[in-house]
Amino acid sequence: MYGMETSVTKRLQAADGLGLVLDSEWRLEWRESDWLGPVRIAIGGEPAIPRAGAARRGNDDLGEYHALEVVGDASVRASVRAYTDMSLLVFRLEAAADLRGFGTREFAKPSAAWPALAPAQRCAGGAPEGTRTYGHQYSEFALPVSGSAAATGFLFAPHRPAVVEPLLFIAPDGRTLMLAALDSFHEQVIAVPADLEHEADGLRCGWHGDLEEIPAGFASELAVWAAPSPRAAIDAWGALLRRRHATRRRGRYADDGVAKLSYWTDNGAVYYYRTAPGCDYTATLERAVADLARQGIPVRGVQIDSWFYPHQNLREVGPEGAPLVPPSGMMKWEPRQDLFPQGFGELRRRVGGLPLTFHSRHFSKSSPYFEDHHAWIDGEYAHPSDDRLFRHLMEQAAEWGAITYEQDWMVESFLGVRGLRAAPGRARAWQEALDRYAGACGLTLQWCMSTPADFAQSVTLENLTSIRTSGDYRYLFDNGLNWVWFLHTNALARALDLVPYKDVFLSHGKTENSDGEPYAEVESMLAALSSGPVGIGDEIGRTDRELVMRTCREDGVLIKPDAPIAALDRCFAGNAFLEPMPLVGETYSRHPAGRWMYVALFNACRAKQPLECRVSLADLGEAAPRGDVIAFDWRKRRWERWSAREEWRETLAWQDWAYRVLCPVLDGDITVIGDVGKYATAGDRRIAAIRNVDGGVAFDTLGVPGTTVEIWGWSARSPRAVDAWVPGSQRRLGANAFSWQDSLWKACVEMGQASIVGVTVRL
Numbered sequence: 097m098y099g100m101e102t103s104v105t106k107r108l109q110a111a112d113g114l115g116l117v118l119d120s121e122w123r124l125e126w127r128e129s130d131w132l133g134p135v136r137i138a139i140g141g142e143p144a145i146p147r148a149g150a151a152r153r154g155n156d157d158l159g160e161y162h163a164l165e166v167v168g169d170a171s172v173r174a175s176v177r178a179y180t181d182m183s184l185l186v187f188r189l190e191a192a193a194d195l196r197g198f199g200t201r202e203f204a205k206p207s208a209a210w211p212a213l214a215p216a217q218r219c220a221g222g223a224p225e226g227t228r229t230y231g232h233q234y235s236e237f238a239l240p241v242s243g244s245a246a247a248t249g250f251l252f253a254p255h256r257p258a259v260v261e262p263l264l265f266i267a268p269d270g271r272t273l274m275l276a277a278l279d280s281f282h283e284q285v286i287a288v289p290a291d292l293e294h295e296a297d298g299l300r301c302g303w304h305g306d307l308e309e310i311p312a313g314f315a316s317e318l319a320v321w322a323a324p325s326p327r328a329a330i331d332a333w334g335a336l337l338r339r340r341h342a343t344r345r346r347g348r349y350a351d352d353g354v355a356k357l358s359y360w361t362d363n364g365a366v367y368y369y370r371t372a373p374g375c376d377y378t379a380t381l382e383r384a385v386a387d388l389a390r391q392g393i394p395v396r397g398v399q400i401d402s403w404f405y406p407h408q409n410l411r412e413v414g415p416e417g418a419p420l421v422p423p424s425g426m427m428k429w430e431p432r433q434d435l436f437p438q439g440f441g442e443l444r445r446r447v448g449g450l451p452l453t454f455h456s457r458h459f460s461k462s463s464p465y466f467e468d469h470h471a472w473i474d475g476e477y478a479h480p481s482d483d484r485l486f487r488h489l490m491e492q493a494a495e496w497g498a499i500t501y502e503q504d505w506m507v508e509s510f511l512g513v514r515g516l517r518a519a520p521g522r523a524r525a526w527q528e529a530l531d532r533y534a535g536a537c538g539l540t541l542q543w544c545m546s547t548p549a550d551f552a553q554s555v556t557l558e559n560l561t562s563i564r565t566s567g568d569y570r571y572l573f574d575n576g577l578n579w580v581w582f583l584h585t586n587a588l589a590r591a592l593d594l595v596p597y598k599d600v601f602l603s604h605g606k607t608e609n610s611d612g613e614p615y616a617e618v619e620s621m622l623a624a625l626s627s628g629p630v631g632i633g634d635e636i637g638r639t640d641r642e643l644v645m646r647t648c649r650e651d652g653v654l655i656k657p658d659a660p661i662a663a664l665d666r667c668f669a670g671n672a673f674l675e676p677m678p679l680v681g682e683t684y685s686r687h688p689a690g691r692w693m694y695v696a697l698f699n700a701c702r703a704k705q706p707l708e709c710r711v712s713l714a715d716l717g718e719a720a721p722r723g724d725v726i727a728f729d730w731r732k733r734r735w736e737r738w739s740a741r742e743e744w745r746e747t748l749a750w751q752d753w754a755y756r757v758l759c760p761v762l763d764g765d766i767t768v769i770g771d772v773g774k775y776a777t778a779g780d781r782r783i784a785a786i787r788n789v790d791g792g793v794a795f796d797t798l799g800v801p802g803t804t805v806e807i808w809g810w811s812a813r814s815p816r817a818v819d820a821w822v823p824g825s826q827r828r829l830g831a832n833a834f835s836w837q838d839s840l841w842k843a844c845v846e847m848g849q850a851s852i853v854g855v856t857v858r859l
Contacts, residue, residue, distance in 0.1 A: 113322075237566055425457070541557070601632065797852065807845060
């Protein structure tokens with residue numbers, strides 16, 4: 097607690113040894129004496145040594161704390177709180193008066209920084225040797241970046257600012273200090289050195305430099321968390337934000353866009369700015385949907401991308417496609433007359449009435465909308481300064497037969513228009529207006545090219561059902577880089593209870609009109625394990641039905657895990673694309689009998705060399721099994737019995753992968769593996785409520801009436817009977833419907849006229 101004094105030193109103490117030492121140089125300690133270097137404050141100038149003011153005690157929604165006021169500039173109040181029952185410090189800034197012209201005019205150069213840190217100047221006995229940094233750049237799709245203990249060496253997207261949030265300091269033993277905003281997400285930044293030459297600049301956490309108009313009373317809070325691992329820190333932060341804002345998510349089956357298989361025309365799809373030979377766009381999409389139906393591929397929605405509306409720089413659409421599309425602004429969010437002269441009514445009729453997802457982007461300053469609507473103008477871009485236009489767009493989308501409004505280029509909207517970020521609350525108001533009007537019109541939202549601030553601000557939204565978490569499919573990079581990006585940013589989304597979208601993928605190989613996808617299996621597996629939308633963008637007649645059907649049922653309902661696949665803690669100590677280290681992701685399906693784990697292992701390294709991989713089940717952290725599991729090799733259809741101390745070893749070629757389903761061994765030495773024709777074998781839209789019963793195991797099989805579902809399981813001895821029942825009747829499966837060999841049992845469940853059939857396997 098505050099008040100542990102000597103004649104020289106005071107300490108503001110939180111739980112688990114986390115504290116702020118108030119000496120001649122303030123510093124942050126956590127078991128070691130100095131993790132982040134000198135702790136200073138900067139209000140409108142260079143960092144200075146803080147001066148302690150009044151101390152007090154209090155309680156808030158986080159618990160009991162000890163607080164200390166910091167004496168500084170009269171225009172801005174600063175304080176810090178330490179929580180007695182949490183390993184948490186909270187640094188607070190508050191405007192004491194209306195501030196005008198306060199900004200630095202540089203986004204990554206805060207006008208008020210508390211704390212300002214210099215990790216390169218740690219004292220002796222500071223953070224553990226080998227500490228690394230990790231975080232997400234303030235860029236599209238929240239690019240994950242890794243650096244040194246001095247917060248340098250990040251490989252940034254060069255066109256975006258040197259801002260990383262949240263920012264994690266990770267010790268070799270996994271212990272993690274994390275800096276993250278608790279509120280005012282679009283107004284706060286954690287600015288880091290842009291390169292090694294600027295290492296001495298250190299970190300500045302505070303109000304970004306483009307805030308020009310700050311009203312009295314505006315405040316922001318930044319947390320410093322201490323946690324046993326990177327994922328634990330991120331999860332604790334996300335849980336706090338959701339609890340504070342009483343966040344309500346609509347779930348991973350909220351609408352047909354996230355619940356069922358869909359067809360996409362965005363960047364990476366075959367028909368992005370391209371039509372089939374001899375067809376216009378309406379005929380192209382009609383043919384694509386009809387061909388999928390002919391093959392029995394149950395697409396239940398179509399996405400219409402940015403090619404449908406006019407941009408400031410218009411691009412041609414035709415059989416040859418278009419060159420890469422620059423970030424020019426949108427003129428009007430209406431169908432191009434050269435593409436849809438009869439509007440979207442005719443398109444929807446010809447695709448069989450399927451619901452549609454419509455893409456949108458940032459605005460051009462030349463848009464005719466701004467003859468009637470107020471806007472902030474900045475260079476070639478503009479952004480509405482009231483919400484009337486957003487209401488019009490949502491009402492229009494509903495008239496077109498939309499289910500989802502996809503807001504793309506979010507980073508460009510915010511960083512491209514200074515007026516949107518010149519005063520607190522403007523970005524939040526924009527996003528909450530989209531959310532409010534989407535709900536009023538019966539629509540949902542998808543965010544695309546979002547910054548970390550957009551991820552965090554989502555805790556106040558109700559109608560956001562998916563968010564992109566990696567770069568555009570097959571655009572500029574190897575597949576492996578996007579896999580690394582996806583699994584790491586999914587950890588951020590998962591903490592905030594957001595449903596990620598992997599982006600479109602192709603299920604087929606090279607054709608005359610397409611480069612195809614040599615890693616289609618991996619792309620489809622990641623899409624299925626995302627817990628979000630699954631969208632294919634194949635050439636007409638080329639879809640690999642068997643591969644696509646691994647993601648869904650015959651009615652198009654996706655078979656998903658309970659949460660997005662995300663990188664393990666061990667992956668946060670480096671970057672599996674830049675360094676020769678395995679990329680490992682996990683997710684799960686939870687049942688009454690326990691947790692079924694899905695663990696995927698990748699060689700994504702740019703070195704393009706074979707990689708020796710070793711993964712301990714203990715690496716799964718809190719999700720690690722407590723007892724024996726059957727490790728089912730999904731690709732090879734083989735099983736092994738592993739103890740909780742098992743180590744998994746694989747040698748993987750470049751961009752090769754391995755995949756295990758870990759099934760808990762239940763009482764009686766029996767378990768269910770699930771539908772091995774699907775990636776999420778025990779996903780709850782196929783297998784529900786797996787439970788131990790006297791003498792065996794029971795579960796519910798979900799499917800489409802008139803189909804047969806084959807369920808696999810394991811048992812040490814041959815089961816003696818299998819019972820199946822549907823509402824109002826009961827029957828025993830015949831001898832031909834059940835088999836047991838080499839400890840694997842298989843039950844063919846006939847759905848009949850039911851969509852759910854109960855099954856009991858008795859030993």
